[in-house]
Amino acid sequence: xxxxxxxxxxxxxxxxxxxxxxxxxxxxxxxxxxxxxxxxxxxxxxxxxxxxxxxxxxxxxxxxxxxxxxxxxxxxxxxxxxxxxxxxxxxxxxxxxxxxxxxxxxxxxxxxxx
Amino acid sequence: xxxxxxxxxxxxxxxxxxxxxxxxxxxxxxxxxxxxxxxxxxxxxxxxxxxxxxxxxxxxxxxxxxxxxxxxxxxxxxxxxxxxxxxxxxxxxxxxxxxxxxxxxxxxxxxxxx
Numbered sequence: 001x002x003x004x005x006x007x008x009x010x011x012x013x014x015x016x017x018x019x020x021x022x023x024x025x026x027x028x029x030x031x032x033x034x035x036x037x038x039x040x041x042x043x044x045x046x047x048x049x050x051x052x053x054x055x056x057x058x059x060x061x062x063x064x065x066x067x068x069x070x071x072x073x074x075x076x077x078x079x080x081x082x083x084x085x086x087x088x089x090x091x092x093x094x095x096x097x098x099x100x101x102x103x104x105x106x107x108x109x110x111x112x113x114x
Numbered sequence: 115x116x117x118x119x120x121x122x123x124x125x126x127x128x129x130x131x132x133x134x135x136x137x138x139x140x141x142x143x144x145x146x147x148x149x150x151x152x153x154x155x156x157x158x159x160x161x162x163x164x165x166x167x168x169x170x171x172x173x174x175x176x177x178x179x180x181x182x183x184x185x186x187x188x189x190x191x192x193x194x195x196x197x198x199x200x201x202x203x204x205x206x207x208x209x210x211x212x213x214x215x216x217x218x219x220x221x222x223x224x225x226x227x228x
Contacts, residue, residue, distance in 0.1 A: 022138065
């Protein structure tokens with residue numbers, strides 16, 4: 001039997017939809033590991049600063065497949081409002097402006113409910 | 115206190131790293147809702163067919179932000195080997211070949227450990 005965990009929430013009786021935010025980045029070719037470490041440290045500081053974040057998972061591409069982007073952030077929220085609070089939070093905006101955006105050549109994002 | 119859920123696993127004592135696969139798609143402009151429904155149904159059939167999938171969450175962009183991709187798939191695995199088994203599984207390859215790839219104009223992906 002497959003586990004219930006993959007199932008849509010409406011099938012498991014859990015009707016509280018989550019809002020998942022996904023952002024993928026490509027770094028500029030000149031980006032150093034120190035820059036990526038600083039970005040990672042900045043992101044790690046966000047959950048303690050932004051209580052609306054329910055689950056926060058991020059990391060560098062594992063190098064399994066060619067053609068991938070370089071870095072992923074996946075954040076889960078209990079509501080759209082919580083996501084927007086995170087998106088617009090000054091601590092998040094500061095990490096983006098100071099540690100991520102200046103080094104990003106390409107970005108792809110989706111927010112979806114599950 | 116922030117919950118433990120956002121914390122890196124090595125801080126919570128859970129040393130079993132997960133491998134997360136993220137794929138974002140843009141549909142071709144001519145893609146109909148029937149095509150997206152068929153893709154969604156195809157994806158929903160994969161967890162019962164591929165036991166290596168630990169958690170499977172996918173969906174269409176919620177329309178909160180401009181400039182986003184259209185669709186996200188996030189799948190969690192207990193190992194890289196489980197991810198590769200999913201990636202190469204005939205049921206997955208069939209959904210990609212028949213229901214997704216012909217309609218995709220842009221794709222971004224990352225696999226990362228957390």
